[in-house]
Amino acid sequence: MQAKKQAAEFKYVFEQVFTEVSKAVVGQKQVVHGVLTAIMAGGHILLEGVPGLGKTLLVNTLSQAINADFSRIQFTPDMMPADIVGTSVLIENADGKHELAFQQGPIVANLVLADEINRATPKTQSALLEVMQEKQLTVGRSTIVMPxxxxxxxxQNPFEQEGTYPLPEAQLDRFLFKLVVGYPTEQDYREIIxxxxGEQTIQVNAVTNGETINRLRRVVQRVPVSQVAKKYxxxxxxxxxxxxxxxxxxxNSYVRLxxxxxxxxxxxxxxxxxxxxxxxxxxxxDDIRAVAIDVLRHRIVCSFQAQAENITADDVVRDAVENVRTPCF
Known part of the structure; x- marks a missing residue:
């Protein structure tokens, strides 16, 4: 009975947040659903799509719906790691003396939008590795735990490659989901207009908070998995x-990693x-099959021959799902 009640509450909160975000984000229901799934699971998300599809709006609206701190980092080639994690600055104290104090960077927030992450150099990209995996920063001898x-x-933009630095596999692997943001439908374009x-004003309300999200994440962790599902x-x-x-x-023919x-x-x-x-x-x-592409597509490296023959990581995951049979005892 307790498990059923927790599942019902989880679904209710999820749908409430989904409804609020959908007020501002037109269409893209699968993307919104995927982003919320990743947040509830405690993971990070890589959104891939051309500019202007509402990726920034999605993250900003989501932060309002869950009443969370939002921070946006615009990645550029001249950005340094200190621009993300923070740096020590010289300040004047009450006695008129000067001392060094650490100034937190924009990474210290609940929801962090790393916009056009592949435009930063590998050195700057690597500043995210520890914080994404360990959810903490090490600066000198100090450790800052993320909220x-x-x-x-x-x-990231999948097409414009000039002046970009593709993310290494070690960093891609830290994202729970890679979601592909596509173009709106004809009806979506009308709704966007x-x-x-016009004069319409969108009001997004906070329908939950960080404390509830954290509690529901613990509910997710307690969901049991059968031996059959684990094996599959x-x-x-x-x-x-x-x-x-x-x-x-x-x-065997087209995958390198x-x-x-x-x-x-x-x-x-x-x-x-x-x-x-x-x-x-x-x-x-069935649950595993449904999430397989979003979870695995960015963890697979195809060969040059695969690229020449237009075989993608999505094709590889579909092939795996089709060929692996459900285990039985």
Whole structure:
């Protein structure tokens, strides 16, 4: 009975936040759903899409709906790590003497938008590695723990590559989801015109808070996973790895690097969220199949031959899902 009540509350809060965000963000329901799923699972999100599709608006609106601190970092080639994490500055104290004090950077917030993250140099990108994995900063001998909930939402343009520095696999692996933001539909364009070029004012209300999000994250962690579902998820991940016992001919021919152990962690967390949204306190193989592409697409490196033949990481994950059978005892 307690589990059913927790699942119902989880779904209610999720839908309330989804409704508020949808007031400002037209269309993109799958993207909004994916972002909320990642936040509830305690993960970070990489949003890929051309400029002007509402990625910044989505993150900003979400921060209002959950009453969280929002910070935006515009990445540029001349940005330094100190511009993100903060630096020591000379200040004058009450006695008129000068002393060094640490000034926190914009990374210290609940929701951090890392806009056009691939425009920063690798040195600056690496400043996010510790904070995304450990949720803390080490500056000199001091350690700053990030406020909870904490989530980094990074954006990148998939087409314009001049002046960019592609994210290394080690950093891509720290994102729970990679979500592809597509163009709006014809009906969405009409709605965008109505909402943004007329007198209509969008009011987004705070429907939850950080304390509730943190509590619901603990509910996600308590969702049980059967041995069948665990075995199925493991085989899906192994099926993306070349020369593994579950790899297909397509994977062995076109994949250079398969999903890492973080992939299995991501599958479990995202599947648990999906189970709760269906008011189930148990993960099924269907839950794992439903989240597989968003969790694994950025953890797979395809060969040059695959690129030449237009075979993508999404194709690899679909192939893994189609070829791995549901285990049975």
């Amino acid at each position: 909870e909930p904490f989530c980094v939402m990074a954006t 109505e909402r943004t070029t 998820a493991v085989r899906i991940v192994m099926a993306t790895q070349p020369n593994s016992e579950y790899a297909s001919k397509l994977v 398969g999903a890492s152990p973080r992939g299995i962690q991501g599958l479990m967390l995202a599947a648990k969220v999906r189970a709760l949204l269906n008011e189930r306190f148990a993960v099924s193989c």
